[in-house]
Amino acid sequence: MSALAIKGSGFTYWVMDGAVAVAGPCSSLVSAQTKLDALERAKRVKERPCIRCRTVFMSEGAHHRMCGVCRSTTSSDAGDYTCAPRASRRSITN
Numbered sequence: 001m002s003a004l005a006i007k008g009s010g011f012t013y014w015v016m017d018g019a020v021a022v023a024g025p026c027s028s029l030v031s032a033q034t035k036l037d038a039l040e041r042a043k044r045v046k047e048r049p050c051i052r053c054r055t056v057f058m059s060e061g062a063h064h065r066m067c068g069v070c071r072s073t074t075s076s077d078a079g080d081y082t083c084a085p086r087a088s089r090r091s092i093t094n
């Protein structure tokens with residue numbers, strides 16, 4: 001996999017992947033850099049199985065190992081840590 005690079009000058013910049021222009025022309029170096037960053041991020045994204053439900057999803061990297069469904073489920077409730085049963089709570093108030 002070749003690294004992305006920016007080529008150009010003045011008001012015309014291109015994002016190059018080897019000899020191929022993958023983005024551009026950009027009117028400033030900053031906007032070319034922004035496009036390069038987005039493309040670099042897109043390159044890291046690949047299909048991985050979710051560590052929780054094994055569904056294959058688009059992972060953004062090694063830190064991202066759970067599918068969207070599992071991530072929203074684990075953040076909205078405490079999962080395994082929710083262990084206080086309603087019955088014991090009632091016995092405390094009585």
Ligand SMILES: [Zn+2]
Pocket residue numbers: 050051052053054055066067068069070071
């Ligand atoms: Zn999952």
